[in-house]
Amino acid sequence: MKSPDNQGGRVARICEDRVVIVTGAGRGIGREHALEFARQGAKVVVNDLGTGRDGGGRSGAPALDVVEEIRESGGQAVANCDDVADWDGAARLVKMAVSAYGRLDVLVSNAGFLRDRMLVSMTEHEWDEVIRVHLKGHFLPLRHAAAHWRERAKAGERVEGRVVNTSSGAGLLGSVGQGNYAAAKGGIATLTQVAAAELGRYGVTVNAIAPAARTRMTEEVFAATMTRPEAGFDPMDPANVAPLVTWLGSVGSGHVTGRVFEVEGGRIGLATGWRHGPAVDGGRRWDPAEVGEAVTALLERAPEPEPVYGS
Template sequence: MGICDGRTVIITGAAGGLGKAYALAFAAEGANVVVNDIGTSLGGEGRDTSAADAVVDEIKSAGGNAIANYDDVTDWDAGKRIVDAAVEAFGDLHVIVNNAGIVRDRMFVSATLDEWDATMHVHLRGHFCIARHAVDYWRSRSKEGHEVDARIINTTSGAGLQGSIAQAAYSTAKGGIASLTLVQAAELGRYGITANALAPAARTRMTKQAFAEKMATEGESFDVMDPANVAPTVVWLGSSLSKDVTGCVFELEGGKIMLEDGWREGPVVDAGAKWDPADVGEAVSRLLQERTPPRKVWGTG
């Protein structure tokens, strides 16, 4: 018996890297898995369905249940088709893992509008479309009197939480996903839906390119950057055991689970009256001295 026996999960971008690790781990814990992937390059170009098929074959060979889906998560109608495919194949839907993404690394002074729009499109619109259709399904079930025990698991990033050099678009999109998660958690709990987000650190196509030295841990006694290390927490979040956990962002790396503390009010100076512009600088200097130092932007040393 696994902790996800009988639950159905859709995982986007599930043909490789973290998505594949999630798919295999969910299946090992008894879940029915929809392996969604259109098989693009790291930058979002091209199409190849064979990788998704290979993950499905691996799950089935191990005795699990899975289907492949090749719909584009950024397409509104396709988002509904993905949800419908899960329900048609397995009778219900319980979990969405929004994992698909692209990266177009570029220093801000050289960034192009097309690169910016493509990154926002895949990450933000991609997170929206499929989750929105899943919520329609779960809300309808709830109104019909069925007990809903559903999960939205989004993917943010350390880049979205603290910024990353040469990743202005990616950082912006990932920061937006963290905020989206907070709103989903606040709004959807009444229907039996939780929403949480991950900021995973693991060896993937993206990270091998951007952080090659940090990702090179294969030869160590514990391969800290193996994507499989992230999967257990994701599977737990997708299980019924996590029903009381919502609105959280978890950073995951190796054997480490870290709960993000989020934006909160820091030190304050109140003049009790309208400020004179000339006096603001001194007040800000005091605030900067009293604050907890923020984490450095990735790539700044």
């Protein structure tokens, strides 16, 4: 990857003076997003509740630690510990960005936790909590950020808003033992498409990533993954995800919206979701006895679906 151009002795930074919110930014992938945005010149609101891997407990320390690291490197950042899955908390988060830095340019939604369980053993609480933090926790900050951008656009201001959501391979393909998480992440991918279609009129793009990296939520899965000497880097380092997200938050990404990107190590891929496949039209109401033969013919013409993770 080429280094940014040097202009008059100063390295060009792709998010200079952009105002960015990163949720779940106290650890893992979110932390790396916040640090990279700061390196690229952005002013960052570091949001994190400081909960455990399963969503229990709260602490402001993770967000404050990231803010301190950014400030020590000469960047600008403030900490926020609001709950992004709470209407008022999400509103305060957006208001903090506007109050601290005058506006909001980029929303990166990353907050989440796991409560894995096979479907036959999953409780209602385990379902509700994971859907809440992931899916509702994406919708609410987006809802308040969208209102901010709409207001600016209606006032005649040129808006270069960016939203980067966090889906998952589990959301795109499914994952055994993670029905709640997979459903939430699939919902986030679809929400991304809807938001891209609705918010484009205000100068806002909306994209999503499906990252693979070693974090608290995946450390057991990727614990055995070692650095490849020939690659010169750790392919499971969460810092590998941040460059794509930072670029998607830049003004230069304005032509890209409604897309889901898979990112792992040095690989960036474009995920293609549900599309209209083969069809048959009988020209009349089907007799139930005829449907089986028609469906069999359709399956023969269609590609095999990707396997569910863990199946």
